[in-house]
Amino acid sequence: MSDPEWRTVRPVRTHEQVLTQIQQKILDGRLRVGDRLPSERELGEALGVSRNSVREALRVLESMGILSAQVGSGRDAGSTVAGRSTAALSNLLRLHMALSQFSQNDLVDVRIELERLAVARAAAGADVGDLERLRALTRAMAEPGMDYERFHELDSEFHIALARASDNALATDLMQALRDAVKGEMIAAFRRVRDWDVMVSTLTEEHLAILRAVEAGDGKEAAELVTRHIKGFYAAVGDAQE
Amino acid sequence: MSDPEWRTVRPVRTHEQVLTQIQQKILDGRLRVGDRLPSERELGEALGVSRNSVREALRVLESMGILSAQVGSGRDAGSTVAGRSTAALSNLLRLHMALSQFSQNDLVDVRIELERLAVARAAAGADVGDLERLRALTRAMAEPGMDYERFHELDSEFHIALARASDNALATDLMQALRDAVKGEMIAAFRRVRDWDVMVSTLTEEHLAILRAVEAGDGKEAAELVTRHIKGFYAAVGDAQE
């Protein structure tokens, strides 16, 4: 035959079949968050494959944040459907970034867009609790004697809280993953800052301004502020982003 | 002690240690795309763990698109660092979407922002080849007798080509992953359209308008057009996104 796909006929590996079966159950809604899977041994027997192959599939799903495994006996033991995405996402992004699949620049641009989306939505209708949390974070960041690690943590929390206030779970998770993936570079950038105290107060002021715009319901202004906030920072540390 | 982290002392599993070692090598730049890893057996011996544990780690990395495994002997055999992110990303997103971690709405909103970023950047400086490819795709979409699957494919290619023209690899991959994750819903939405031919010509017209704006270097206009393009579609199929 003239079929050009002769060479591509890779046999489907066993653990991939197991993977497909479980994934299909999730996609069909037959498996939902909190559900418990059969034990590795049962699963292997049911699918006619070895426990090793089952384990490989389960480990993959676990690395994706889809499953969580617990040893022991009783209700909580075994593999249960988890649905925690951020750690898996950030890990994935970080590794691919290290492999130069994406540049720091790419990442910053995407981050800006996500943050714009977040603040615009947050301004449109943020929860009272979210706003209170944001205020508390700005207060915490204004405290004197802030070190790099601690400030980064609060800074991240502020931006993520902003995203959470936008009520878009995907944007929130993505942003958290992106921030997580560049955490190391971020702290390194902090260290390069000449006048740290000035930087802290500048950033904190900007946070306050963003928060005020959100509280005022001015999404457009908040989006502009957050854009300048991010671009300004990268300009100041002279890294990526002209 | 008052340390509340008593219960969280889960022992690190063997395959996680292997995973960490390899990931660290990638993060440090000691492993790059194209590099070949030792064989599973060697790796196990070197790290003092069983081959099974090594395999679990490798399968995880493979599922992340970081590695690719080939049987046999010679140069190409064994595990090599791959760096293909889109399939892994879309798989991850699709599953978490099925687990209701994100709604279709979330996804559309993020997509809009990514597309806005893409067209704005593309307008700022698209490659001649990219533009030619985009023109070819609009021509292909205008051909009569387009079925759902085929149109979706061309539509996706158009938007991804747009992203590629933006020269932001992360945005491109994310967009492709997002589109991939909702492919099924998308085609289902197509089927619900009453007058398919009208829909096709409308969408194709909009694509042309976006392309013209990009060619003219008008990023702002292109961004607006693409936003209306996406929102208009979802409004027309009466699904998600008011």
Place this chain on the structure above:
DNA sequence: GGTAGCCTGTGGTTGGACCATAAGCACTGG
């Protein structure tokens, strides 16, 4: 009634065996 200790189910880990595949290599026949 409480508690200590056994029982059982679960993931975690190991070692060994065998298979299929694909490349390299040596032999052999033209």
Place this chain on the structure above:
DNA sequence: CCAGTGCTTATGGTCCAACCACAGGCTACC
């Protein structure tokens, strides 16, 4: 000399059988 053919070897793919550690439930003993 060269081409083909089969052996060798390195690799991932798969399975099995066993053992461990842990956690919850159960039971028997005090």
